[in-house]
Amino acid sequence: MLYQSFHFKPTFDELEINLNNVIKSMGYTDGNIPDGYNEILNELLETAKNLVRPQCGFVIIPQNSSAVSNGIVTIDGIEFETDRIVASPLKKMTGSVIFLGTVGQEFDRWSKETFDNGDPLAGYIIDILGSEIAEAIADWLARRIGYYVSEKRMKISNRYSPGYCGWSVAEQQKLFNFFPENFCEVTLMESSLMKPHKSVSGIIGIGPDMEWIDYPCDFCRVEHCYKNRKN
Amino acid sequence: MNEILEKLATAIERGKVDMNSPYPPDLKGEIGADELTKKALDEGIAPTIILNDSLMVGMGKIGDKFEEGKAFIPDMLIAAKAMNAAMAHLKPYFESGEIELKGDFIIGTVAGDLHDIGKNIVRMVLTGSGWNVIDLGADVKADKFLETLKEYPEAMVGMSALLTTTMMQMEETTKAIKELSPNTKVFVGGAPLSEEFSNKIGADGYFPDPNKFSKFLASLT
Numbered sequence: 001m002l003y004q005s006f007h008f009k010p011t012f013d014e015l016e017i018n019l020n021n022v023i024k025s026m027g028y029t030d031g032n033i034p035d036g037y038n039e040i041l042n043e044l045l046e047t048a049k050n051l052v053r054p055q056c057g058f059v060i061i062p063q064n065s066s067a068v069s070n071g072i073v074t075i076d077g078i079e080f081e082t083d084r085i086v087a088s089p090l091k092k093m094t095g096s097v098i099f100l101g102t103v104g105q106e107f108d109r110w111s112k113e114t115f116d117n118g119d120p121l122a123g124y125i126i127d128i129l130g131s132e133i134a135e136a137i138a139d140w141l142a143r144r145i146g147y148y149v150s151e152k153r154m155k156i157s158n159r160y161s162p163g164y165c166g167w168s169v170a171e172q173q174k175l176f177n178f179f180p181e182n183f184c185e186v187t188l189m190e191s192s193l194m195k196p197h198k199s200v201s202g203i204i205g206i207g208p209d210m211e212w213i214d215y216p217c218d219f220c221r222v223e224h225c226y227k228n229r230k231n
Numbered sequence: 232m233n234e235i236l237e238k239l240a241t242a243i244e245r246g247k248v249d250m251n252s253p254y255p256p257d258l259k260g261e262i263g264a265d266e267l268t269k270k271a272l273d274e275g276i277a278p279t280i281i282l283n284d285s286l287m288v289g290m291g292k293i294g295d296k297f298e299e300g301k302a303f304i305p306d307m308l309i310a311a312k313a314m315n316a317a318m319a320h321l322k323p324y325f326e327s328g329e330i331e332l333k334g335d336f337i338i339g340t341v342a343g344d345l346h347d348i349g350k351n352i353v354r355m356v357l358t359g360s361g362w363n364v365i366d367l368g369a370d371v372k373a374d375k376f377l378e379t380l381k382e383y384p385e386a387m388v389g390m391s392a393l394l395t396t397t398m399m400q401m402e403e404t405t406k407a408i409k410e411l412s413p414n415t416k417v418f419v420g421g422a423p424l425s426e427e428f429s430n431k432i433g434a435d436g437y438f439p440d441p442n443k444f445s446k447f448l449a450s451l452t
Contacts (some may be wrong), residue, residue, distance in 0.1 A: 027303025036254040037305060115351055118315070120308040128349050163394070170396050181353075191343030192398045 001076070003059035003098075005180055007142065010056065011047045015136040019045070025128045037125075046127055052133055053104030055184040056141040058097040058204075066096040066205070075203070078174050083166025089157055089213055093205030097145055098178040099159065101137035102186050103130055104198035111197075130198035138200040145204055155210040161202035162192070175201055233273065236285035239267040243289025246309030254309060264313040266322040269293070278324040282361065290359050294442030304352065307441070311355035318359065332363045333452050335386035339367035339378050339419065341400040341401050346393035349421060353389060356441040360449065368423050373404040377411055386447070387416040390434075395423050402432040409433060418444065 019041060020138065023033050023107050033041070050056025051125075058205045065076045073080040075096055138159060146156045163169035172192040186199045241247075242264040245255050249265035262270075264286075271281050293310040296302035324330045335356055340350045347369040358364050365383060367375055380386060383392045388408055392398040398421060405417050419428070428439035439445035 026305050034255070035304070036256045039253070069378060112347075115348070118312070120312055120351065120355060121305055122350075124308055124348060168392055170397075171415060189343060189345075191394060193343065193345060193394060193397075195345075 002180070003061065004180060005057060005059045005183070006148075007055070007057040007184065009143065010054050010137065010140050012052055012054065015054065015133065015140055016134050017132060019132075022125070022128050025131070026125065038211045038230040040122060040123060041129075043116035044122060044129060046205050047064065047110075048107070048126070048129055048133065051106045051110050053106060053131075054101070054140075055104065055139050055186075056099065057141050057184055058099040058141065058145060059178050060178075061096045061178070063095045066090075068093070072204070072228050075178070078177070080171055080174060080203075081168070082160070082171075085165040086160045086167050090203075090205040092158075093157065093207045095154070095206040097204050097206065098175055098201070099138065099141055099145070099204060100179060100184050100186055100199065100201045101134060101141050102194075103133050104186070105196045107225065108195075108197045111153050118195075119202075134198040134200045138202070143203060149206050154206050154208055156212075157205035157210045158202070158212055159198075159202050159204045172201060175203070196212055233271075233276065233284075235271045236276065236281065238291070239271060239281070239285040242267055243286055243310055243313050243317065244292045245310060246293075246306065246313050248309075248313045263316070265316040266319075268317040272320060275409075276278035278321050278330050281317075282321060282330055286314060287360065290314055290356070294356070294445065296442060306342060307352065307356065311317040311352075311359055313346065314359035315355070330361075333361045333449070334363065335383040336364060336365065336389060336448070337365045337376065337383060337386045338389040339371035340374065340391045340393075341404060342370055342372045343396050343400060344392050344394055344397035345346050345369045346391070346421075349393065350389075350391040352435045353391070353420065353441045353444065356445050357448070360445045362373070364449070371401070373407045375406055377407055380408060380412060380415060384412065387418065387451075388421065389418045391419070392421040392422065398423055398428065405432050405434050420444070 018033055023031055061076050065075050068087050068091045071081050071084055073087055073090055105145055111123055111126040113131060114126055142159050162172040169192045172188060176188045187195050247263035249259045249263040253259055289309055290310060291303055291341050293306060297307050323328060325332060338350055338354055340347050354364050354366050367379060374426055376388060390401050390404060392401060408415055408417055418436045418438060419434045420438055424437050426437045
């Protein structure tokens with residue numbers, strides 16, 4: 001089935017990048033980064049502005065074809081075996097969107113080349129920065145979806161992605177069936193890894209009673225998670 | 232300890248690569264691991280002494296801080312970069328056999344997985360600890376591991392994966408390696424893995440921390 005789709009290319013300046021998240025992901029959970037690393041981080045952010053090619057979009061699943069039952073999220077007949085962390089907050093959805101966002105291929109090359117060319121610290125920071133930018137693109141898109149559905153007096157849930165919150169990354173294969181071919185120039189490998197690497201896909205529930213809730217990281221069994229804000 | 236060796240160990244621990252490197256800011260303008268290693272060799276200090284009594288001391292100190300939660304991956308990486316600068320001066324002595332390597336270690340990220348940062352960190356730490364690391368890169372199929380093992384029959388093997396979908400490749404690869412060479416040690420690493428998973432697939436160990444892994448390998452030699 002061909003779903004109605006929307007495609008965007010936000011500018012870098014429209015994204016809300018939180019460098020504090022990058023610093024925490026580097027291991028400095030108290031936010032105190034050693035002298036000198038801040039300069040490196042800011043220099044890399046400046047370079048990133050010229051290399052990031054943000055693209056994102058979503059497809060709309062028709063009303064009344066999204067449901068949750070016994071921990072299974074069903075979207076237009078396709079069953080997703082999510083964990084209760086994902087299924088519970090989506091129980092009241094009456095519709096949904098499947099979304100995709102990416103920082104673009106150039107960023108992957110920059111990260112790898114920097115690491116391989118003898119600057120592992122910068123390569124590592126670029127990798128983390130890429131994850132943060134990809135999340136910022138997904139956040140930008142979620143806000144956009146929020147505005148879109150508010151015109152219809154609807155609200156949105158959090159965004160949930162395979163590979164997080166107990167939802168197997170393998171289910172990304174089913175998710176990609178909803179997108180038009182080469183949507184946002186992101187492809188999916190057999191292993192469910194997206195190319196470009198720094199891309200985010202997932203689902204957002206829609207309904208009059210949907211609400212944003214704190215991610216329940218305390219209940220999650222995944223120890224090493226980018227979204228983990230337990231620390 | 233000799234003053235140069237002491238300064239060199241500190242340069243490694245603090246990640247002072249060379250005179251031009253701006254990091255760490257309090258050592259700006261001072262010579263780093265690159266110049267200090269050259270100076271030590273020029274003064275006639277034996278390459279083995281430089282490696283064992285200085286470079287490895289520096290790496291050991293930052294590694295211990297990492298284990299204790301007082302240093303983090305960026306600190307390990309900048310130290311490894313300084314170590315690499317020093318090792319470039321020692322390369323001829325490794326090639327001539329004057330410094331003996333600890334052994335061969337084959338490393339790669341398994342098929343279907345392109346995440347290689349973790350694998351690269353382990354490579355850098357092991358290289359800095361005196362291992363000849365043969366890095367097969369990312370998305371490495373079982374056949375490639377076997378082919379390389381035939382070339383380096385005494386090598387140990389390390390595999391990395393970051394996805395729950397690709398970690399399953401490790402079982403197939405481990406089985407293939409053990410069939411080819413039952414005594415070859417196989418180690419696994421990566422965020423979704425565990426000791427339990429390592430045992431289940433017949434690997435010889437799971438290590439989430441490169442420094443602990445390096446220490447463990449040293450204990451085997």
